[in-house]
Amino acid sequence: MIESEVILGFRSEDEAFYKNFYKTYRKDFVNFLIKRGIPETESVEIFHECIIILKRKAYLYELDKVQVSLKTYLFAIGKNKAFDHLKKLQKSIIYLSDNLPEVETDFTSEENDQELIQHIKDKISVMGKACKKLLISFYLEGLTIKEMVKRGDYENENTVSAQKSRCLKQLRESLTIQKNG
Amino acid sequence: MDKQKLIEQYLTKSLTKEEEREFHRLMDSDPEFKADLNFHLGIKKALILEKEEALGSKLVGYENAYQRTKSIQRTLFRITVAAALIISMLLVVLKYNKTPVEANQLFLSYFTPAENIHYPITRGESDTLIVQAFTAYEQGQFDKALELLLLMQGTGQYEGLDLYIGSAYLAIGEVNNAIKVLNPNNVKDSLLLYRYKWYQSLSYVKSSEYDSARILLEDIVAKKAFKSEKASLLLKKLPQD
Numbered sequence: 275m276i277e278s279e280v281i282l283g284f285r286s287e288d289e290a291f292y293k294n295f296y297k298t299y300r301k302d303f304v305n306f307l308i309k310r311g312i313p314e315t316e317s318v319e320i321f322h323e324c325i326i327i328l329k330r331k332a333y334l335y336e337l338d339k340v341q342v343s344l345k346t347y348l349f350a351i352g353k354n355k356a357f358d359h360l361k362k363l364q365k366s367i368i369y370l371s372d373n374l375p376e377v378e379t380d381f382t383s384e385e386n387d388q389e390l391i392q393h394i395k396d397k398i399s400v401m402g403k404a405c406k407k408l409l410i411s412f413y414l415e416g417l418t419i420k421e422m423v424k425r426g427d428y429e430n431e432n433t434v435s436a437q438k439s440r441c442l443k444q445l446r447e448s449l450t451i452q453k454n455g
Numbered sequence: 456m457d458k459q460k461l462i463e464q465y466l467t468k469s470l471t472k473e474e475e476r477e478f479h480r481l482m483d484s485d486p487e488f489k490a491d492l493n494f495h496l497g498i499k500k501a502l503i504l505e506k507e508e509a510l511g512s513k514l515v516g517y518e519n520a521y522q523r524t525k526s527i528q529r530t531l532f533r534i535t536v537a538a539a540l541i542i543s544m545l546l547v548v549l550k551y552n553k554t555p556v557e558a559n560q561l562f563l564s565y566f567t568p569a570e571n572i573h574y575p576i577t578r579g580e581s582d583t584l585i586v587q588a589f590t591a592y593e594q595g596q597f598d599k600a601l602e603l604l605l606l607m608q609g610t611g612q613y614e615g616l617d618l619y620i621g622s623a624y625l626a627i628g629e630v631n632n633a634i635k636v637l638n639p640n641n642v643k644d645s646l647l648l649y650r651y652k653w654y655q656s657l658s659y660v661k662s663s664e665y666d667s668a669r670i671l672l673e674d675i676v677a678k679k680a681f682k683s684e685k686a687s688l689l690l691k692k693l694p695q696d
Contacts, residue, residue, distance in 0.1 A: 292510070296521065322515075335469075387497070394494075394498055398502065398505070414503065414506065
């Protein structure tokens, strides 16, 4: 089980949380990979990839279902990434027995168009701050309209609903224009 | 069932079993629903990618900070080790350099080889081994004397040699051998006993074992025995261990 504070930490931008996480696991994780035949610089890169994967899994509500500790889960992801890394270099990983679970680390478990994601990303980057903030609250923080109002960001539920519709419409239209253009 | 709500529930992984069935039914049968889901999923993943990129840059910064801290810790560790080494070396120098000079000076001020009271060399002495050994001893040729005295002791025919052997060892600086040979516990003759104690106390002085020396010297002084006046003076000059 991963504690809910940790999951919320990964869903947040909290500098203190990430710094503390980095300091806590960096040494052990990098040593764990070095023992499996990966040089330090590459082990650090894999460590970074794993933190990013944890963040992604927090956003996708996958960390909530994890049945092992955070460290075990992190190291399981690390082992997978190390395996992929060495496979790319056509090298073999040094096998050391462990009880780490198998973890899915690919981004798209559902069918999704990478091109579409990239277009949406481009459009969001030029959207107004208000729209972007609303989309983040809704899609990443998982807040309901009621919760957004309760947090004090908006006057009432109607305002949120109206703004959300406007933002999504704007995004859809810009994508349609791009597609047709 | 509200399609929009189904998508929202799907995005937060909170579909009930029934909603999940409906969700899959719509995915298979309703292209518009599927396209709408892909649009929402696309937004979510695009936002995630943006956050991931931002975090990636921060992680590089954290690693740089980690390396800096590690480097500072390494430097501090080296400085600490170097300081500890210097301090240890100083302590060793203080212990083994300063004290022996002091100990040796004290020893030299009080040491004279044990007087030959067992085997006076007379013209009539026919035992050449005794003559050679004690002639060398009295002439200060302690290496030669020691060799001959040990030879005599090996024969088992001579008594009281330990005092001179110990004294010769002391004279040539073999303190540990002197301490062993001059053990007062092996001496039965009460007159000789305090000579052994005196020379053993000098052995301890030479090896800077002042507490051991002090015990013997205090005994000599208390009993007003052999060299008690010198023992009293030496006691006053002994440094603390």
